[in-house]
Amino acid sequence: MSWSEMQPLLSQGTIDTLYMVLWATVVSVLGGLPLGVLLVLTDKGGLLRNAVVNKVVGAIVNIGRSLPFIILLIALIPFTTLVVGTFIGPTAMIVPLAIGAIPFFARLVETAIREVDHGLVEAVQSMGGSIPTIIRKVLLPQALPSLVSAVTTTVIVLVGYSAMAGAVGGEGLGSKAITYGYQRFDTQFMLVTVVVLIAIVTVVQLVGDLIVRLLARRGRTAS
Amino acid sequence: MITTKGLTKVYESRGRQVTALDGVDLHVREGEVFGVIGQSGAGKSSLIRCVNLLERPTAGTVTVDGVDLTALAGRGRRANKDLRAARTRIGMVFQHFNLLSSRTVQDNIELPLEILGVSGAERSRRALELLDLVGLGDKARAYPAQLSGGQKQRVGIARALAGNPKVLLSDEATSALDPETTRSILQLLRDLNQQLGLTVLLITHEMEVVKTICDSAALMRKGRIVESGGVTELLATPGSELARELFPVGGTASGPDRTVIDVTFHGDSATQPVISQLSRTYNVDISILGAAMDTVAGRQIGRMRIELPGRYEENVVPVGFLREQGLQVDVLDPAELAAEAAAPTGLVTSAATTAEVVGGTADGDTPPEATTAADTDAAPGPDSAPAADTETEAAPEETAGKDPAASADRSPALVKENAK
Numbered sequence: 136m137s138w139s140e141m142q143p144l145l146s147q148g149t150i151d152t153l154y155m156v157l158w159a160t161v162v163s164v165l166g167g168l169p170l171g172v173l174l175v176l177t178d179k180g181g182l183l184r185n186a187v188v189n190k191v192v193g194a195i196v197n198i199g200r201s202l203p204f205i206i207l208l209i210a211l212i213p214f215t216t217l218v219v220g221t222f223i224g225p226t227a228m229i230v231p232l233a234i235g236a237i238p239f240f241a242r243l244v245e246t247a248i249r250e251v252d253h254g255l256v257e258a259v260q261s262m263g264g265s266i267p268t269i270i271r272k273v274l275l276p277q278a279l280p281s282l283v284s285a286v287t288t289t290v291i292v293l294v295g296y297s298a299m300a301g302a303v304g305g306e307g308l309g310s311k312a313i314t315y316g317y318q319r320f321d322t323q324f325m326l327v328t329v330v331v332l333i334a335i336v337t338v339v340q341l342v343g344d345l346i347v348r349l350l351a352r353r354g355r356t357a358s
Numbered sequence: 359m360i361t362t363k364g365l366t367k368v369y370e371s372r373g374r375q376v377t378a379l380d381g382v383d384l385h386v387r388e389g390e391v392f393g394v395i396g397q398s399g400a401g402k403s404s405l406i407r408c409v410n411l412l413e414r415p416t417a418g419t420v421t422v423d424g425v426d427l428t429a430l431a432g433r434g435r436r437a438n439k440d441l442r443a444a445r446t447r448i449g450m451v452f453q454h455f456n457l458l459s460s461r462t463v464q465d466n467i468e469l470p471l472e473i474l475g476v477s478g479a480e481r482s483r484r485a486l487e488l489l490d491l492v493g494l495g496d497k498a499r500a501y502p503a504q505l506s507g508g509q510k511q512r513v514g515i516a517r518a519l520a521g522n523p524k525v526l527l528s529d530e531a532t533s534a535l536d537p538e539t540t541r542s543i544l545q546l547l548r549d550l551n552q553q554l555g556l557t558v559l560l561i562t563h564e565m566e567v568v569k570t571i572c573d574s575a576a577l578m579r580k581g582r583i584v585e586s587g588g589v590t591e592l593l594a595t596p597g598s599e600l601a602r603e604l605f606p607v608g609g610t611a612s613g614p615d616r617t618v619i620d621v622t623f624h625g626d627s628a629t630q631p632v633i634s635q636l637s638r639t640y641n642v643d644i645s646i647l648g649a650a651m652d653t654v655a656g657r658q659i660g661r662m663r664i665e666l667p668g669r670y671e672e673n674v675v676p677v678g679f680l681r682e683q684g685l686q687v688d689v690l691d692p693a694e695l696a697a698e699a700a701a702p703t704g705l706v707t708s709a710a711t712t713a714e715v716v717g718g719t720a721d722g723d724t725p726p727e728a729t730t731a732a733d734t735d736a737a738p739g740p741d742s743a744p745a746a747d748t749e750t751e752a753a754p755e756e757t758a759g760k761d762p763a764a765s766a767d768r769s770p771a772l773v774k775e776n777a778k
Contacts, residue, residue, distance in 0.1 A: 184435070258456035260437065261410055262470040262521070263446035272469065276460040 136315070136324050144311050144324075145331060151225045152307035152335070155300070156293045159232035163289055166237040168282075170196065171244025172270060182256070182266050199238030204296050207235050208303050228305035232296050240289045247281030248274050280350040287343025291336050298332065308332055359525060359557040360386040360409060365418035367404050367581075378404040379415070380581035386574070388524075391551050391558040393568040395600075396578030402561035405578070406529050409559065410448045411441060422448060423524055446474055449518030453530035455510040457502040463489070463513050464498040470520040488516040492546060508539035515546065519554075526550070528560035532567060544570045565604055569654055575600055593624060593659055596688055604654075605661035609647025610695050617666045617673045618647065618695055622686040624659045632683050633664065640676045642666055663690075 170192060176182050177189040202210075208231045215222045215230040255273050264272070275282070298309025308328050316325030367379040378401045386392040396402050407413040409420055411431050419428045422444070431441045457466050467485040476484070489495050492512040502510055511531060518526055528547065532540040548571045550556050562568065568575045568589065576586035577600045585592065585600050593601045601622070611618050623632075637644050644664050651660030666673045670689055680687045 182436070252456070254452060254454055254456040255458060257412055258450070258452060259469070259473075260412055261445060261448070261450040261527075262473050262517075263437075263442040263444075264473050265442060266436070268473055272472070273458065277458060279460065 136321055141324055141327060148308040148311040149331060152297050155225045155228050155232055155297045155307055156290060158229045159236060159293050160290050162233035163236035163240045167240030168244055170241035172248060174245045175248045196238040196241050204235050205299055207231055208300060223304035225306045228300040232293055235296055236289055236293055239292060240285060243285035247278040247285055250281060251277045280347045283343060283346050287340060290339050294336055359388040359423060360559055361421045363419045365408055366416045367408060368416045377581050382583055386557060386559050388557055389555050390573040391571050393572035393575040394561045394578055395568055395575060400578040401581040402578050406527050406561045409527055410445050446521045447523050448525045448527060449523035450527040451514045451518050451531045453533050455514045457510055457513055459502050463500050466513055467517045467520055470517060474521055488519055492516045507535050508542060511543050524557060526556050526558045530562055547571060569604055569652060594686060605650040607648035607650055607661050607663040609663050611665060611692060615669055617668060617670045618690045619664055620688040621662045621680060636676055636679055642676055
């Protein structure tokens with residue numbers, strides 16, 4: 136395949152991949168963030184101690200995390216069809232991608248929130264702060280650098296998942312690599328796709344790290 | 359202002375019950391600085407955290423400014439609206455400052471005002487005003503990580519005052535600070551107490567804090583208040599443990615047929631040369647076993663342990679003379695003294711702060727004039743049990759670097775071994 140033949144395939148694939156990953160990230164953050172916070176709050180010694188809720192949410196998250204993504208993709212086909220109307224194409228792929236990433240992100244959020252010094256929570260309690268206030272003004276802002284790291288990691292995992300989604304009718308770089316690179320034995324095309332994927336992951340990681348550094352610089356002396 | 363009645367807190371961990379507070383009755387009057395002192399594990403921390411119900415007491419009541427917080431809080435574990443509203447009227451400062459590193463100094467101080475729903479312009483006006491009050495007017499835009507420990511605690515104090523509380527709770531506020539900074543923070547608390555009429559309840563393990571700013575103090579041990587009252591009254595109470603801890607003096611009789619007495623000076627008597635008068639008038643040789651002097655609330659106060667030759671029966675007149683001079687005199691029972699030496703009571707050990715200290719001596723013939731004599735280096739005698747006390751208490755300037763508690767806990771047997 137010549138470069139002029141590859142080029143439109145690659146750019147379409149990249150656009151589809153970014154589209155899927157972007158929306159799946161948005162949904163994962165919206166779903167995973169509250170779950171992660173809930174896991175911390177309902178835990179022993181948390182502000183909303185509740186063993187039942189904690190165990191149930193924890194179990195759901197663990198199940199979600201332990202299913203291989205390719206199985207999840209197939210298992211979710213009926214649900215995806217129900218939500219999007221089809222199970223093929225980039226938009227349909229957002230559903231399994233997000234559902235696969237929510238438990239993952241929730242665990243990362245849990246770890247990030249747990250790192251917040253309990254003394255700060257107590258300080259705000261002593262000022263008369265309510266639990267929503269504590270979440271909004273202490274837990275989330277204090278954990279922000281770790282949360283940004285968590286988003287970065289999640290995006291990268293989603294890039295990987297999205298390539299897998301190519302196997303079951305998703306679009307994007309993964310599906311292009313399978314169709315042209317694997318099934319037509321075009322090693323050159325395969326390599327180029329891999330390079331593009333590496334480039335995407337690298338850029339995401341660099342941007343994420345940069346934001347974390349900027350956030351962490353708050354409160355440090357300029358040096 | 360703050361009253362607790364029968365305050366009890368029992369923690370349960372893995373089926374074992376630990377009683378942190380065991381029926382604590384505390385009364386803090388409006389406008390005073392009240393210090394609760396005790397060793398770690400005595401329950402001080404639980405006590406102060408029960409006052410604003412960060413910790414729910416197992417039994418008993420807490421009343422702050424006429425409001426029964428325990429009744430307000432109800433049964434639920436979560437803080438309801440009424441309790442939260444009550445908390446906004448109680449400021450709290452912490453040992454580790456607990457400032458939000460993600461916010462600037464000004465935004466940290468604005469936080470309690472945000473909770474109170476104060477408008478933006480008003481918040482910023484109030485925050486800047488408070489920063490000026492604590493002497494950090496130029497640090498509004500700094501982040502906590504850019505401040506020193508003392509500055510952080512000033513921010514902590516400003517934040518605690520943002521909601522105009524009447525009561526300030528201080529949870530070991532100076533324990534993470536060096537002595538110099540501790541003094542400046544204590545001075546600030548004192549100023550705020552006087553300027554704003556703020557009632558301050560503080561807990562500490564440092565006697566120095568009590569000495570410097572407290573009007574009243576309570577001593578806690580094993581979840582109970584062992585002693586409490588005004589600091590100056592406590593000092594005048596015979597046998598007061600707090601007084602003994604505020605002014606630790608050590609030393610035992612150098613032999614049989616000796617009378618050991620503790621003399622407490624305060625007010626005018628502290629400036630009179632009573633010891634040399636005693637020596638001249640009755641022609642007795644007095645040796646000083648240990649002494650501590652300091653200024654508390656602007657008055658010079660001190661304690662001295664002295665030894666007179668002869669049994670108590672022979673020294674009734676000199677002791678009477680000391681009492682006549684307005685000194686408080688406690689004659690120590692030799693048996694009691696020996697027991698004290700064997701098991702030092704050091705429940706709290708004050709750091710090196712006593713203004714003037716005189717070393718103990720093993721021989722009883724030191725002339726009384728030699729109050730500041732160089733007897734500090736007297737070698738421990740063959741029965742060196744009292745050396746444990748002399749070492750820690752007679753020369754605190756020198757032991758400042760060491761862990762004072764550790765040396766106070768040293769058993770006489772161990773000391774004897776070291777001396778060999």
